[in-house]
Amino acid sequence: MDAIKLRGIYTTAIAAILVSHGFKIAQPSKVTAERVGESHVTNEAPQAVIIDKADKQGIRIRGLKEVVDKAAEAILEELGDAIVRRYSPGLYSVYAGVVKERREDVYIVELEGGKGILKCREEYSEGQKVLVCVVRPGFAGSAPHLSTQVRVTGRYAYLIRGGRITVSEWIKGWRHSELLNLGRMLKPAGWGIKWRSSAERAKTTELVEEIASLKKRAEELIRRFDEAASASLLMEGEQVIEMEFPRDVKLKLDEKRGEVAVTVRGHHRLKAAGPKFSALVDLAEELLKKLDVRRELEQILERKLEEWLEKGGNLLIEHSTLKGNVYKLGPGKVQEVNHSQGKIVVLRQFKGRGRYDGLDVPKEEGDYGLTEISLNGWTTTTRYFSKEGELKGIYVNINTPPELYPGKIRYIDLCIDVVKIPGSPAKIIDREELESYWKLGVIGEKLYRKALQEAQKVMERLEAQPLE
Known part of the structure; x- marks a missing residue:
């Protein structure tokens, strides 16, 4: 099971x-x-x-x-x-590592199958063996972060080397106190215990048996570390x-939830918008249990999200990447809101000097951009201008259909973009980066093909019309 x-x-x-x-x-x-x-x-x-x-x-x-x-x-x-x-390696995987070098305040540690980053107070020398566990797994080539506070993982608890007795934040009241007391009674020498949320409903006998089992595993771990002659994996951690x-997936989740509970369209997006909107959703869904007013309630909720969106207002663009980084662009000034055409236009001011990524044209003081966000489409288009109003180039970002939130609009960047500068043909850039994430399994083939298709359509459209 x-x-x-x-x-x-x-x-x-x-x-x-x-x-x-x-x-x-x-x-x-x-x-x-x-x-x-x-x-x-x-x-x-x-x-x-x-x-x-x-x-x-x-x-x-x-x-x-x-x-x-x-x-x-x-x-x-x-x-x-x-x-x-x-992510890999598994969270709390335990290794016998070998210190390779020190870089400022961190050590680079050789692991079986790769390297990790260890930040700690202890002093180590090059070539020294060290017992470490993974506290932040790596992704897409990034190295995992390590700790010498090794964890042995159970279903109800962790043993933590050199740790204290703690209880999951999800366990409150008398049960929290009871588990603290039990932990003090069971604590092995040199190890702390953290009770997981699953311990809340467990029998005392089950918890006692688990700590005894974890203690044996911890002893075996230390023995294997002492015997290890080179970098090696000692205990597999948890898969993460x-x-x-994206927006369309949240809408599918709304439908799935609607199969077992009263659910307004936009439920999950509104819940993600913060406590105020979460409370409004709860109220709306309670009303729907008693009244046939779904359309009216959903329109009210959508208007509440959009009421701050007006010409002259500030808008932050939240640019989420396939790697998981989030960049906040702006805020810019809203120049146009056109629901019939499904677009928002934002004025963005640029500071400093350099060159614009992708366009490879000079970035100068006084430059500005007009960013057009397609509310129901797959593109965000920025036209870059000099302070005199001369067009420097067009950069079209291919992204998932955006979502409106209070004070911001959010999308997931799909890596591939289309650029055009005056006097040169339009071209697609970063196709290889998109392909690499598809091969990693970060996106499926359907989304991969959709991004390629959208980029091709944009390139053909830019080629067919003069720059303006």
């Missing part, structure tokens, strides 16, 4: 997907249990956990590799165009997969 625990704004929709693929939902809230059905629920400790990303724009799946991979496959089968980032949801 594959059991997964869920927490966050995507819980109901993802739970509905998982139970249709044969998963059990571990230790759910009463509301979630009622929505998915008691036959799909278990109080056993989960083998994987799904929580919101910090920015609420997707989810993070963590746990046993085979269960995490299987869950990700099931979710992707339903959602298609989600952005997928598979992150999924980011």
Whole structure:
């Protein structure tokens, strides 16, 4: 039985997907249990956990590799165009590492299959063996970050070398105090205990047995480290997969949630917009249980998101990348809002000197840009001008259809772009970068082909019309 625990704004929709693929939902809230059905629920400790990303724009799946991979496959089968980032090595994987060099305040440590970055107070010499675990896995070529506070992972608890007794922030009240006291009684010498959220409903006998088992594993780990002659993996950690949801995927999630609970269109985008909009969604969905006013309520919610959007107002552009970085462009001044044509035009001022990336033309004091965002399309077009109003070039970013949020608009950049400067033909750039993310599995073939198609259409359109 594959059991997964869920927490966050995507819980109901993802739970509905998982139970249709044969998963059990571990230790759910009463509301979630009622929505998915008691036959799909278990109080056993989960083998994987799904929580919101910090920015609420997707989810993070963590746990046993085979269960995490299987869950990700099931979710992707339903959602298609989600952005997928598979991190490695596993979180809390433990290594016998070898110090290769020191760079300022960090050490570069050789691991089995690669290198990691260790930042610590201890002093090490080149060639010294060191026991480390992964605290931040790498992605797309980035090195993992390491710690000497090694963790041994269980279903209810972690043993942490040199750590204290702590309890998951999700466990409150008397149970929190009870687990602290139990931890003090069971704490092995030289190790701390962190009780996981799954410990809240566990029996005391189960917790005692787990700590005894983790203690044996910790002793075996130290023995294997002492015997290791070179860099080697001593214990596999937890698989981590992150999924980011573009606008159209959130709409699919709205539909999935709607199969088991009353759901307004835009539920997940509005929930991601912050506490104010989250409360409005809850109120609207309570009203829908009693009144047939879906269309009116959805229009009101959309207007609330757009009410700040007016000519002369500020707009921040949130540019999320396939690698997971987020760049905030602007804010710029809104010049035009045209819902019938589905576009917003923003004036952006540029400072400093240099050259514009992609266009390779000089960047000078007084330059400005007019950025046209296609509200229902796949492009964000910036026309760059000198302070005299002379067009320097056009840069068309290919991205997922954008989402409006209070004070900002957000999209996911698909790497590939189209550029044109006066006197030269339009050209597609960064095609290879898009292809590399497709080959990594970050995007699926459908989204990859769509980005290529959009870039080709833009290039042909720019070639067919004069610059203006």
